[in-house]
Amino acid sequence: MSKRVLIVDDEASIRSSLEKLLSYEKYRTLSAPDGPSALEIVTDERIDIVLLDIKMPGMDGLEVLQKLKEMREELPVIIISGHGNISTAVEATKLGAFDFIEKPIDLDRLLLTVRNGLKQGTLSQQNVELRERIPGGTEIVGEHPSIKEILETINRVAPTGARVLIMGENGTGKELVARKLHELSTRSTEPFVEVNCAAIPEELIESELFGHEKGSFTGAVSKRIGKFELADGGSLFLDEVGDMSLSAQAKVLRVLQESVFERVGGTETKKVDVRVIAASNKNLLEEAGRGNFREDLFYRLNVVPVEMPPLRERRSDIPMLVTHFLDQVAVELGSAPKKVDKKALEMMVEYSWPGNVRELRNLIERLCILTLSDSITRDDMPSLVLTREEDMMKDPF
Numbered sequence: 001m002s003k004r005v006l007i008v009d010d011e012a013s014i015r016s017s018l019e020k021l022l023s024y025e026k027y028r029t030l031s032a033p034d035g036p037s038a039l040e041i042v043t044d045e046r047i048d049i050v051l052l053d054i055k056m057p058g059m060d061g062l063e064v065l066q067k068l069k070e071m072r073e074e075l076p077v078i079i080i081s082g083h084g085n086i087s088t089a090v091e092a093t094k095l096g097a098f099d100f101i102e103k104p105i106d107l108d109r110l111l112l113t114v115r116n117g118l119k120q121g122t123l124s125q126q127n128v129e130l131r132e133r134i135p136g137g138t139e140i141v142g143e144h145p146s147i148k149e150i151l152e153t154i155n156r157v158a159p160t161g162a163r164v165l166i167m168g169e170n171g172t173g174k175e176l177v178a179r180k181l182h183e184l185s186t187r188s189t190e191p192f193v194e195v196n197c198a199a200i201p202e203e204l205i206e207s208e209l210f211g212h213e214k215g216s217f218t219g220a221v222s223k224r225i226g227k228f229e230l231a232d233g234g235s236l237f238l239d240e241v242g243d244m245s246l247s248a249q250a251k252v253l254r255v256l257q258e259s260v261f262e263r264v265g266g267t268e269t270k271k272v273d274v275r276v277i278a279a280s281n282k283n284l285l286e287e288a289g290r291g292n293f294r295e296d297l298f299y300r301l302n303v304v305p306v307e308m309p310p311l312r313e314r315r316s317d318i319p320m321l322v323t324h325f326l327d328q329v330a331v332e333l334g335s336a337p338k339k340v341d342k343k344a345l346e347m348m349v350e351y352s353w354p355g356n357v358r359e360l361r362n363l364i365e366r367l368c369i370l371t372l373s374d375s376i377t378r379d380d381m382p383s384l385v386l387t388r389e390e391d392m393m394k395d396p397f
Contacts, residue, residue, distance in 0.1 A: 002028040003118055004046060008038040008064065009053040009080070014103075018051060021107060022114070035059030039067055044223050046232055047075065049098075049117050051110075054081040054088060062091060069096040076117035080105065122189050140176050141324045144314035150177065150306055157304050158184035163256075165301045166279040168308025171358030174279040175239065177306055181277055182235040190234030193227050198240035205248045207264050216265020226263065228255060228272050235275045241301065242282035242293055252276075253297045276301065311353040311360060318349045321357065325364040338368050343378040 005027045007018045015031045022029050030045065032038040034056055041047065050068060054061035065077055079092045082103035089100040098117045101110060140151060157164060158181045166174040175194070182192045200208050207217075211226030227236060238244070244252070255261050256276060260269050278301045287293035311318070322340055330337035340348070353359055367376050 002026055003048040004028045004030065005114065006038060006041055006047045006050045007031040008033075008035070008050060008056075008061075010034060010056045011053075014053075018105075018110075021111075025111060027114075035061075035064035035067075038064055039071070040223075042068060042071060042075070044225060046225065046229055048121055049114060050075065050077045051114075052077055052079055052097075054079055054092075062088075062095060065092060065095045065097055074121060076121040078110075078113055078117055139324075140173060140180060141321055142314060142317040143320065144309070144317050146307075146309045146314060147317065150308070153304065153306060154180050154184065157181065159186060161185065161187075161275055163275070163301055163303040164277050164306055165284075165298075165304070166277070166306045166308060167283075168279075168281065169310050169356055170281050171356030172308035172310060173357050174308055175237070177308065178235075178237040178239075178277045178279065182237075182275075185235065185275065187234045187275060191231050192235050192237065193231035194237040194239060195227050196239045198243040202245045205245055206251060209248060210251060210261050210263055211266075212264035213266045216263075223263075226261075228261060228274055229270065231274045232272045233274075235277055238276060238278040240280060241278040242280040242284055242287055246292075246294065249294045249297050253294060253300060256297075256300045311356045315349050318360070319345060321360055322348060322364060325361050326368065328361075329365050329368045333368060335368075336374070338371065338374055338376055340376045341378070344376050344381055347378060347381050 005022050007015050007022075007029060008031070009015050009018075010033050012033070015033070019029045019031060030041055030047070032041055036059060038050070038052070042050070052061050052064060052068075056064075061079060061081070065079065068075055068077055073096070076098040077096070079089075079097045079100045080103065081088060081100070092100055098120060099113045101113060140147065140154075142148075154177060164178075164181055166177050168174055178194075179192060182188060195208060197205060206212075207224060207226070209226050209228055211224045211229060214223050238252075251261060255272065255274070259273060260271050262269055282293075284293050284298045284302075285295075288295040288298055322345065326337045326340070348360070348363075355362070367380055371380050
């Protein structure tokens with residue numbers, strides 16, 4: 001996937017020469033003659049690095065740099081100046097510039113700086129994604145045969161780029177599988193973008209996925225880049241895809257078939273290269289039979305199916321998961337890991353876990369915070385586990 005370089009300079013000859021040089025090196029270039037135009041491009045497009053002139057009429061480079069960092073802190077910006085001095089370089093560095101290059105430009109140094117800037121940008125983006133992840137990263141814990149089979153499938157499928165449909169109840173770890181597929185793929189250095197289709201109102205899902213043009217609907221006060229564009233070159237995880245509107249489903253189908261789409265309210269056709277990974281807690285074929293989900297989209301998504309088992313069907317993994325979560329929470333709390341005694345662990349193994357692995361993780365965190373001693377015992381459990389078990393056994397009618 002070609003990296004996108006934005007060249008910002010008020011001199012057309014410099015923009016042209018840099019475009020030719022970078023295009024020859026297989027970069028995709030965009031250019032802007034001034035600061036406002038550059039900011040608009042970064043708002044509308046996914047840019048990987050910026051080459052920014054300092055001296056421009058109107059908004060100068062330092063002001064543009066400051067605004068760029070407010071928009072996207074991880075975006076690497078290389079300052080280019082024909083009036084280089086130490087104070088300007090220091091100020092640019094304080095504002096977050098990756099490097100400072102003087103005119104006339106040494107082309108070899110420029111190319112090296114661009115390569116290094118892109119590497120830093122990739123690492124910065126990965127750090128942003130790591131901070132947003134579920135605690136514990138993408139580690140899938142378990143020795144149950146079903147989990148071993150899933151891990152084998154991930155290892156075989158991840159490098160191929162095939163679409164994967166992950167099915168299972170809420171809390172079973174569908175997102176972990178999606179992230180692991182991305183990490184082990186050839187796209188691992190590109191973005192992993194997640195969309196929870198169930199959490200977005202039906203009238204906004206198309207804007208979320210494909211972006212929109214200014215004024216395309218009430219409340220669209222500016223242009224917006226959609227998730228497909230943000231994921232270009234990487235992976236897009238459509239979580240709870242069964243909750244997507246039929247209109248959005250039709251547009252997703254088109255992207256899967258043709259790799260093109262238009263923003264809501266727009267006419268420009270945009271081309272993307274995205275690996276789509278989908279997940280659902282619904283039976284999508286049954287939903288298709290009810291007219292709620294497109295059958296042709298199901299078969300497009302379901303190239304490789306992965307079925308996540310509920311925790312009650314792999315109780316033998318609970319002790320291992322408990323130890324894993326105890327260690328995780330200890331790191332987060334900055335304390336020594338607590339232990340769970342035999343009776344308390346037996347209660348956990350016997351419990352039905354309607355919320356699956358997510359519920360177990362939340363329980364361990366709660367117990368680590370609320371239990372004063374170093375060991376979690378049966379006495380610490382009733383209000384947290386037994387009460388819910390008893391409530392579930394009551395006749396709801």
